[in-house]
Amino acid sequence: MKKTTELFMGLRSLFRLYDKMLKKVCTEHDLTVIEADIVSFLQNNPGKDTAADIVELRMLSKGAVSKAVESLIQKFLLEREPDTEDRRKIHLKLRSQAGPVTESINEVREEFLSTVLEGFTREELETYTEFLRRLFANTRKAMEGSEQA
Known part of the structure; x- marks a missing residue:
């Protein structure tokens, strides 16, 4: 097997394992994987808090991000905040109600890292x-x- 094939297969397996583990959070908090991904992104990337940042850095479609953001707002986990200098720019802020979700995501991340870095x-x-x-x-x-x- 070629090294690049092994690399890509290994990376794909890592992503699949993380997604599988993240689905526990989704089930527990009634979220889609993209919604959980957005909460995780906003939690871990202060200053990168616009929908455009999420689209660019998470490589998700604009439509998927827009739909997930709306759903998170409806679930009272997220709020929009206009930029003080550029009203066209909207920042996304996690609300305090997102605390249990971010705690669950942190637990999954720790479990994932301890699993893949064991030994x-x-x-x-x-x-x-x-x-x-x-x-x-x-x-x-x-x-x-x-x-x-």
Whole structure:
């Protein structure tokens, strides 16, 4: 098997496992996976709090994000806040009612990481962290280069 195939299959398996674990949160709190993903994103990315940020960084469709945002607002988990300088820009803020959801998401994230990183030494985790940092930097650099072409 080729290394790139193994890499892509491994990444796909990681995403599938996380989605499977996240579905527990969805069932517990009556959310779709995209809604849970948006709550998680807003919790973990202060300053990246517009629908456009979610579309760009989570690579979700505008329609899916719009529908999920509306649903989260109806469930009183999210609110819109106009930008003080640019009224066209709308920030999305988690409401206090989202607290139990974010706690559940944190528990799932911890469970996921402890599962996939089980048995790694401290040195291996440091190497893994550096590897990912460089991998993502190379990816960003390549993406920026392809956008300019």
